[in-house]
Amino acid sequence: MSREMTKAAQPSAAARGGAPERAAADGAEPRLVFGRAWDYAPAPEAADHVTIAPRYDLFIGGAWRAPRSGKYFDTINPATESKLSEVAEANAADVDDAVRAARAAYESTWSKMKASERAKYIFRIARAIQEKARELAIVESMDGGKPIKESRDVDVPLAAAHFFYHAGWADKLDYAFHGRTARPLGVAGQIIPWNFPLLMAAWKIAPALACGNTVVLKPAETTPLSALLLARIIEEAELPPGVVNIVTGAGETGAALAAHPGVDKVAFTGSTEIGKRIQKALAGTKKRLTLELGGKAANIVFADAPIDQAVEGIVGGIYFNQGHVCCAGSRLLVEESVHDVIVRKLKDRVATLRVGDPLDKNTDVGAINSKMQLDKIKQLVDAGAAEGAERYSAPCALPEKGYWFPPTFFTGASQSSRIAREEIFGPVLTVLTFRTPDEALEKANNTMYGLSAGIWTDKGAKIFWMAERLKAGVVWGNTYNKFDPSSPFGGYKESGFGREGGRQGLSAYVELDG
Ligand code: NAI
Numbered sequence: 001m002s003r004e005m006t007k008a009a010q011p012s013a014a015a016r017g018g019a020p021e022r023a024a025a026d027g028a029e030p031r032l033v034f035g036r037a038w039d040y041a042p043a044p045e046a047a048d049h050v051t052i053a054p055r056y057d058l059f060i061g062g063a064w065r066a067p068r069s070g071k072y073f074d075t076i077n078p079a080t081e082s083k084l085s086e087v088a089e090a091n092a093a094d095v096d097d098a099v100r101a102a103r104a105a106y107e108s109t110w111s112k113m114k115a116s117e118r119a120k121y122i123f124r125i126a127r128a129i130q131e132k133a134r135e136l137a138i139v140e141s142m143d144g145g146k147p148i149k150e151s152r153d154v155d156v157p158l159a160a161a162h163f164f165y166h167a168g169w170a171d172k173l174d175y176a177f178h179g180r181t182a183r184p185l186g187v188a189g190q191i192i193p194w195n196f197p198l199l200m201a202a203w204k205i206a207p208a209l210a211c212g213n214t215v216v217l218k219p220a221e222t223t224p225l226s227a228l229l230l231a232r233i234i235e236e237a238e239l240p241p242g243v244v245n246i247v248t249g250a251g252e253t254g255a256a257l258a259a260h261p262g263v264d265k266v267a268f269t270g271s272t273e274i275g276k277r278i279q280k281a282l283a284g285t286k287k288r289l290t291l292e293l294g295g296k297a298a299n300i301v302f303a304d305a306p307i308d309q310a311v312e313g314i315v316g317g318i319y320f321n322q323g324h325v326c327c328a329g330s331r332l333l334v335e336e337s338v339h340d341v342i343v344r345k346l347k348d349r350v351a352t353l354r355v356g357d358p359l360d361k362n363t364d365v366g367a368i369n370s371k372m373q374l375d376k377i378k379q380l381v382d383a384g385a386a387e388g389a390e391r392y393s394a395p396c397a398l399p400e401k402g403y404w405f406p407p408t409f410f411t412g413a414s415q416s417s418r419i420a421r422e423e424i425f426g427p428v429l430t431v432l433t434f435r436t437p438d439e440a441l442e443k444a445n446n447t448m449y450g451l452s453a454g455i456w457t458d459k460g461a462k463i464f465w466m467a468e469r470l471k472a473g474v475v476w477g478n479t480y481n482k483f484d485p486s487s488p489f490g491g492y493k494e495s496g497f498g499r500e501g502g503r504q505g506l507s508a509y510v511e512l513d514g
Pocket residue numbers: 191192193194195218219220221249250251252253254255256258269270271272274275277278292293294295325326373376423424425
């Protein structure tokens with residue numbers, strides 16, 4: 001496609017929304033501008049068959065219980081700002097009830113059950129997630145703002161896959177840890193974030209159960225609904241009462257769970273700041289801890305890379321899930337000789353991203369998860385501009401209600417600027433350059449984080465050379481944001497420690513004898 005045609009197909013912001021008209025290209029020959037005439041027609045996923053209860057209690061000991069706190073808080077749809085439901089706010093006494101229920105279930109049934117029997121329950125959860133996939137995807141998109149095509153094609157199938165995968169391990173732990181005996185730890189207290197609510201619940205619950213532990217899980221306060229639907233599934237799967245308990249609430253509830261003396265293992269995914277706080281609270285106790293925290297991943301593009309594929313990978317790497325992704329490729333490192341062509345192609349591609357209604361099947365970028373997160377993104381973007389970087393934002397129309405941010409990238413930023421160092425956790429990319437593989441490596445590793453990285457090149461040897469030297473838990477070659485339950489995920493440095501998924505992930509939930 002010629003440059004001229006590309007331009008004509010992607011009209012300027014001013015032209016969008018208008019009827020087909022003739023416009024002069026750079027004062028030269030007039031050309032056709034189609035405005036919105038060729039836009040996708042709306043394709044909303046029907047949500048009328050999904051029932052969200054007006055109020056949810058706590059799921060403790062296999063029953064739904066009103067919180068001792070007596071308090072409830074709203075969860076809203078960030079795309080519309082309308083209230084979806086209200087959920088219980090668990091206080092320390094509620095958390096105590098949940099931990100006791102988990103302990104009782106651990107001692108009376110779950111740790112004593114034959115592993116092959118445990119596996120059957122976990123398989124049952126996996127199948128029920130598949131059966132209710134549509135409902136789960138819709139609720140996930142409504143509660144958190146992510147595009148339905150992602151919740152439908154990524155979050156929900158991967159959540160089911162995690163339960164299937166770990167169900168398979170339950171009676172094969174002897175093979176996972178050769179020559180040693182794996183014993184469960186007891187009660188796992190698990191705290192998860194709002195960017196992949198159901199998937200993170202699966203990442204946490206599935207391995208814990210497979211290894212014979214019981215669970216108290218606290219979902220994030222802006223996105224509790226899919227975990228509550230999962231609690232219903234667990235109830236329908238007839239797991240023994242107390243094996244999985246779900247307590248909703250905000251930071252205080254999470255802190256009470258992490259600090260509870262009856263918890264044997266804490267697993268946390270969220271911000272580095274809170275991760276550090278939890279680590280401090282646990283210091284000197286015998287509790288086991290895994291932390292999966294923030295990131296500022298380098299996505300590295302060499303001049304010999306297939307450029308168009310790399311551009312797709314860059315876009316997927318940062319704009320997937322509005323950039324609310326701990327392993328997002330938020331620092332783009334491009335070899336200097338291809339910088340200009342990549343920036344030009346990136347601009348063209350970003351301008352075509354469809355931002356808007358998360359329930360529309362054509363939407364690429366949905367709503368920002370919360371007002372708080374939107375404010376944080378705006379603040380960092382302002383800092384980027386103030387520090388002298390050049391900003392490009394997609395010329396898209398944003399809905400009036402709700403929390404939105406256009407897909408954006410910065411060029412000409414210095415390595416020391418805030419947008420090159422801090423996790424923005426939004427649809428904002430910072431483009432930097434390098435001239436040699438050594439320089440790419442040095443810049444990529446020059447971060448307090450170390451969760452993930454991407455490498456784009458025609459040369460397999462270069463991928464191996466770089467991957468060996470990158471201080472990142474996951475390194476993708478000529479692809480990005482690929483997940484599989486059999487593949488361990490986790491970080492270095494301030495991105496945390498411990499692995500989730502794969503055989504490696506099981507070791508976080510067992511004590512090994514011998
Ligand atoms: P957060 O770390 O506060 O929230 C994560 C979870 O921890 C939530 O369930 C929350 O209720 C809980 N929590 C909060 N305070 C706690 C405490 N003292 N003890 C135990 N649990 C606690 O993250 P937040 O405030 O929602 O987002 C702030 C920033 O963190 C984001 O802008 C983003 O940069 C980063 N973040 C990173 C995530 C990741 O996956 N790496 C996920 C979420 C946020």
